[in-house]
Structure formats: C-alpha cells, structure tokens
Amino acid sequence: MLLRQFTRAPNNMNLIRRIATNAILKNQTVTTNIDYNQLVLVDVNDKNGYATVTLNRPPVNSFNLELMMALSRALDQVERNNSRGMILTSIIPNIFSTGFDIRELYQADERRLREFWSVLQDCWFKLYGSTYPTAASINGHNPAAGCFFALCCEYRAMVRNSKLGISGARLGISIPLPMIYTMRSVISTRQTELALTTGTLFTSDDALKVGLIDDIATDRSDAFAKCEAFLDRFKDIPPVSRGYTKRSVRQKDMEEIAANRQRDTDEFVRAVLNPEAQSSFAAFLGK
Numbered sequence: 001m002l003l004r005q006f007t008r009a010p011n012n013m014n015l016i017r018r019i020a021t022n023a024i025l026k027n028q029t030v031t032t033n034i035d036y037n038q039l040v041l042v043d044v045n046d047k048n049g050y051a052t053v054t055l056n057r058p059p060v061n062s063f064n065l066e067l068m069m070a071l072s073r074a075l076d077q078v079e080r081n082n083s084r085g086m087i088l089t090s091i092i093p094n095i096f097s098t099g100f101d102i103r104e105l106y107q108a109d110e111r112r113l114r115e116f117w118s119v120l121q122d123c124w125f126k127l128y129g130s131t132y133p134t135a136a137s138i139n140g141h142n143p144a145a146g147c148f149f150a151l152c153c154e155y156r157a158m159v160r161n162s163k164l165g166i167s168g169a170r171l172g173i174s175i176p177l178p179m180i181y182t183m184r185s186v187i188s189t190r191q192t193e194l195a196l197t198t199g200t201l202f203t204s205d206d207a208l209k210v211g212l213i214d215d216i217a218t219d220r221s222d223a224f225a226k227c228e229a230f231l232d233r234f235k236d237i238p239p240v241s242r243g244y245t246k247r248s249v250r251q252k253d254m255e256e257i258a259a260n261r262q263r264d265t266d267e268f269v270r271a272v273l274n275p276e277a278q279s280s281f282a283a284f285l286g287k
C-alpha cells in the first residue's frame with residue numbers, strides 16, 4: 001500500500017524528515033528515504049511522542065477512495081503506536097484539502113461510492129473517537145470534506161488568508177447527519193445550520209469569530225507550533241482518564257452515528273447520484 005512505514009526513528013531522522021519536507025515545499029530535490037508516492041505520511045517526533053499525519057495528494061489533496069483508505073490506515077498506525085497526540089496537516093503549501101475528488105462523484109460507480117463512504121465513516125470513528133489528543137494544522141484553503149476532518153480534531157490553527165467551511169450546499173449536496181453533528185460539536189446549532197445551509201466558506205477572521213478555529217497562524221510552521229502547544233497542555237494529564245473523558249463527551253454522537261451507518265450510506269449515495277448534484281459536478285469538470 002502507499003503508506004509510509006510507521007517507525008520510531010532516531011532523533012536525527014526527524015530533523016532529516018523536516019528538512020526533506022521543507023525542501024518538497026520549496027520544490028527542491030533532496031536525497032532522503034522519503035517515498036514520493038505515498039498518499040499520507042505518518043511521522044513521530046521522538047521527543048514529544050506526537051504523530052504528524054500529512055495529506056500528500058497534490059495538487060489539491062482531493063479525497064478519492066485511495067486517499068481515504070490511506071488516511072484510515074494512517075489513523076490505525078497512530079492508534080497502534082500509542083502516540084501522545086496527533087497533528088493532521090497537508091504537504092501542499094497553501095491548501096489543506098479541496099474536499100472530495102469530484103471525479104470520484106461524477107457518474108460514480110455505486111459500489112465504489114459505497115466503499116468510499118464506508119471508509120469515510122471508518123475515518124470518522126477513528127478520528128472523532130480517538131482517545132489521544134488531536135489538532136489540525138490548517139496550512140491553507142480547506143473548503144469541504146477536509147474541513148470535516150479538521151472539525152473532528154480537538155483544536156484548529158489556520159493560516160491567515162485561508163478559507164474554511166463546508167461548501168456542499170453550493171454543489172447541491174445535502175449535508176449528511178454526521179457532518180452536522182461534528183460541526184455542532186464545535187459551534188452552536190444555529191451557526192451550524194447557517195453555515196451548512198449557505199455553504200459558507202469562512203475567512204480566517206470569521207472562522208475565529210464564530211469558533212470554527214481556535215487560532216490564526218502567520219504561516220504553516222506557526223500553525224504547526226500552535227498545534228504542538230495545544231497538545232502540550234495535556235503533557236501532565238494522565239492519558240487514560242483524559243481519553244475516557246473525551247470519549248464520554250463524544251459517546252452519544254458516536255452511538256447514534258454507529259446505529260445509522262447504513263441509512264447514512266444510502267442517503268449519501270442518493271445525494272451524490274441526484275441529477276442536480278451530478279450537473280454541478282459536470283459543470284465543475286467542464287463536461
């Protein structure tokens with residue numbers, strides 16, 4: 001599979017990886033052990049035990065089935081490794097994710113669409129229900145499903161001049177219940193309804209005002225540092241009781257979503273295959 005091996009590297013490897021990532025962002029060539037074909041990179045900082053999960057599907061990190069599966073497996077690795085915390089981010093300089101890959105939705109094969117949704121559901125359970133602390137380092141635009149994953153995290157720092165929100169309404173997609181619950185766990189029910197029915201994409205200032213993000217960052221490294229500082233807040237908190245409390249807060253949503261997986265899948269398939277949505281996808285793709 002396209003995933004990087006999740007190994008605890010010696011400290012100097014973390015430095016090499018960081019240099020490598022910076023070089024990728026500057027389009028330089030570096031000679032390290034990075035495999036450029038990987039869709040989601042997982043790295044652990046040996047000093048603080050935080051895992052970084054980096055979306056790596058240029059040019060815009062659009063979620064197709066393969067990226068969703070890679071994310072699902074990356075989250076398994078973070079869980080297995082007993083990380084002290086996790087930061088979700090993207091390798092693309094000014095884009096976190098564009099959301100679903102429209103090519104995955106346009107004239108979709110129903111079986112593949114069901115699998116896509118099922119893996120998305122798995123990702124939600126793994127991320128929303130994780131016991132380790134989570135933070136999203138939103139290094140750029142994040143207009144749809146990527147926003148959903150960021151909202152599953154406990155903290156969000158976003159770089160200035162980026163846009164964040166769930167724009168599905170603009171494409172004629174009705175917003176599924178799990179998305180509604182997830183957004184409502186971060187902002188008020190009224191703001192959730194307004195944001196989702198208008199397909200609002202929030203500027204960093206507006207996102208901060210409404211509470212969708214916790215901090216505005218000057219650039220990607222500042223966003224990352226802010227996420228680390230958030231995770232540091234749990235340094236002296238016993239992880240088992242912390243995790244139990246987090247799960248308890250989220251338990252009701254999770255039980256309800258678990259009980260309705262099939263119904264949500266059917267609704268998603270219906271929503272994507274409906275002619276109004278299909279014509280928006282066709283228009284987007286210039287068909």
Ligand SMILES: CCCCC/C=C\C/C=C\CC/C=C/CC(=O)SCCNC(=O)CCNC(=O)[C@H](O)C(C)(C)COP(=O)(O)OP(=O)(O)OC[C@H]1O[C@@H](n2cnc3c(N)ncnc32)[C@H](O)[C@@H]1OP(=O)(O)O
Nearest residue numbers: 060062098099100101102121124141144145148168178179
């Ligand atoms: C149990 C739990 C389960 C619960 C699940 C619940 C909820 C699930 C989550 C969400 C539901 C809400 C519904 C979401 C549906 C979607 O995600 S649909 C996708 C919506 N996304 C958008 O509308 C964003 C559109 N794109 C942009 O605004 C811009 O591309 C950008 C991201 C701001 C980047 O701009 P930039 O100028 O840098 O780049 P380009 O626009 O030139 O794009 C480069 C290249 O990439 C192509 N592209 C962009 N976006 C997509 C996409 N979404 N799919 C496919 N391809 C895309 C673009 O066409 C360009 O291609 P090129 O012309 O061939 O170069």
